[in-house]
Amino acid sequence: MTSAPASTFTLHADHALLPSGWARKVRITVAQGRIAAVDAGHAAAHGDIATDVLVPGLPNLHSHAFQRGMAGLTEIGGGQGDSFWSWRELMYRFLATLRPEAMEAIAAQAFMEMLETGSTRVGEFHYLHHDADGAPYVQRAQMCERLAAAAAQTGIGLTLLPVFYAHADFGGAPPNPAQRRLIHDVEGFARLLEGARAALAPLPDAVLGIAPHSLRAVTGQELAALLPLNDGPVHIHIAEQVREVESCVAWSGLRPVQWLYEHVAVDARWCLVHATHIDQAERARMVASGAVAGLCPITEANLGDGLFPMQAFAREGGRFGVGSDSNVLIDAAQELRLLEYGQRLTLRGRNVLAPDATRSSGRFLFEGALNGGAQALGVAAGLQVGASADLLELDAGHPAMLGRQGDALLDSWVFAARNGALRTVWRHGQCWVSEGRHIQRDTITARFAQALHGLLA
Ligand code: NGQ
Numbered sequence: 001m002t003s004a005p006a007s008t009f010t011l012h013a014d015h016a017l018l019p020s021g022w023a024r025k026v027r028i029t030v031a032q033g034r035i036a037a038v039d040a041g042h043a044a045a046h047g048d049i050a051t052d053v054l055v056p057g058l059p060n061l062h063s064h065a066f067q068r069g070m071a072g073l074t075e076i077g078g079g080q081g082d083s084f085w086s087w088r089e090l091m092y093r094f095l096a097t098l099r100p101e102a103m104e105a106i107a108a109q110a111f112m113e114m115l116e117t118g119s120t121r122v123g124e125f126h127y128l129h130h131d132a133d134g135a136p137y138v139q140r141a142q143m144c145e146r147l148a149a150a151a152a153q154t155g156i157g158l159t160l161l162p163v164f165y166a167h168a169d170f171g172g173a174p175p176n177p178a179q180r181r182l183i184h185d186v187e188g189f190a191r192l193l194e195g196a197r198a199a200l201a202p203l204p205d206a207v208l209g210i211a212p213h214s215l216r217a218v219t220g221q222e223l224a225a226l227l228p229l230n231d232g233p234v235h236i237h238i239a240e241q242v243r244e245v246e247s248c249v250a251w252s253g254l255r256p257v258q259w260l261y262e263h264v265a266v267d268a269r270w271c272l273v274h275a276t277h278i279d280q281a282e283r284a285r286m287v288a289s290g291a292v293a294g295l296c297p298i299t300e301a302n303l304g305d306g307l308f309p310m311q312a313f314a315r316e317g318g319r320f321g322v323g324s325d326s327n328v329l330i331d332a333a334q335e336l337r338l339l340e341y342g343q344r345l346t347l348r349g350r351n352v353l354a355p356d357a358t359r360s361s362g363r364f365l366f367e368g369a370l371n372g373g374a375q376a377l378g379v380a381a382g383l384q385v386g387a388s389a390d391l392l393e394l395d396a397g398h399p400a401m402l403g404r405q406g407d408a409l410l411d412s413w414v415f416a417a418r419n420g421a422l423r424t425v426w427r428h429g430q431c432w433v434s435e436g437r438h439i440q441r442d443t444i445t446a447r448f449a450q451a452l453h454g455l456l457a
């Protein structure tokens with residue numbers, strides 16, 4: 001399907017994944033960007049847009065869009081003890097020179113790639129706020145405005161998570177010079193949030209959250225002052241690296257997740273990003289609180305973080321979603337695949353996450369990431385009346401999809417298909433990806449190329 005749909009239209013799907021499960025011959029009516037009706041078991045009516053397999057778009061719950069511009073540039077071997085921390089030095093060097101125009105161009109490229117690979121909303125964990133010398137821009141939220149512009153150009157749903165960052169390490173250590181573009185006090189951050197709210201106003205269904213960067217970057221007092229500033233989602237990086245856990249214990253006697261639950265009322269508004277290194281008691285508290293574990297399998301592998309105890313967490317009913325984080329590679333299906341494969345490799349078994357025979361691995365991963373991701377990004381999930389019409393069409397004629405039905409469609413997409421299986425993407429009722437290509441790809445990629453030439457010359 002290629003034509004731009006009118007503001008009210010109806011899709012007819014051979015197969016559709018509804019909140020109640022798979023259904024055949026489903027009519028989905030879209031009005032003003034939202035799902036207005038879902039009727040299964042009907043032939044297509046005149047004027048319906050015919051589709052093969054419709055599933056909801058996935059939320060990408062954790063991204064630092066600008067890092068797409070340095071993807072593949074930190075993979076040089078031979079260094080002694082290359083690690084997350086030395087990668088971070090290179091990342092700081094990259095961000096030191098980034099101007100607002102380049103931010104927008106790189107973010108548009110990243111957001112476009114997300115849409116082309118199945119993510120229809122992004123949680124942008126945004127911390128590059130200030131000018132190169134560390135002074136706030138005259139328009140304080142100008143980087144937020146650039147991200148909103150990139151979302152508008154690509155069509156992606158935006159949950160913007162402005163980051164509060166004030167310290168270099170646990171216990172309120174002063175920030176180091178490489179962090180100067182990130183830094184706020186609470187009062188300055190409150191003003192940034194006002195600017196961010198204004199920047200999001202033109203978007204159809206943007207959500208504003210907040211993100212205390214990590215327990216390294218924020219004190220307990222600051223955390224308490226930040227939480228009342230906004231009602232939306234709260235995201236934090238936590239327990240990603242062993243060294244971080246050790247420093248937290250040395251500083252407080254508590255592990256990071258333990259510290260958080262001892263000092264803050266963590267609830268379903270929260271997304272704990274990574275939470276890689278947790279013990280059984282921390283896991284139980286995460287599950288009981290209803291917070292979402294924000295897992296970023298490709299980045300966590302790339303940075304050598306370690307493996308989140310996903311099987312135990314899933315069996316206990318923990319909520320999770322996936323994020324592309326460093327954007328070293330953007331592909332929602334590959335995130336889900338690696339989440340499962342990491343567990344298979346370490347547990348030496350197959351199909352280790354799906355709890356029972358009612359759901360396949362692909363279905364379990366997809367629905368878990370859909371529901372947990374939507375919760376973390378502050379929106380409704382799935383093909384139901386009232387939700388945003390964020391839809392993916394899988395191509396039943398793709399070689400990896402032939403003859404599949406039901407869960408096997410998702411399994412084949414997640415485990416067995418290369419890119420081409422995702423044909424069409426509607427976002428808030430508009431077709432943004434057709435035949436696997438974003439409708440603005442040429443323009444967006446040309447601006448990205450120009451920005452990168454400037455940065456890497
Ligand atoms: C970030 N990324 O904010 O981009 C971090 C690195 C830090 C990841 N944690 C910086 N993957 O954690 O201090």
Ligand code: ZN
Binds near residue numbers: 125273325326
């Ligand atoms: Zn991150």
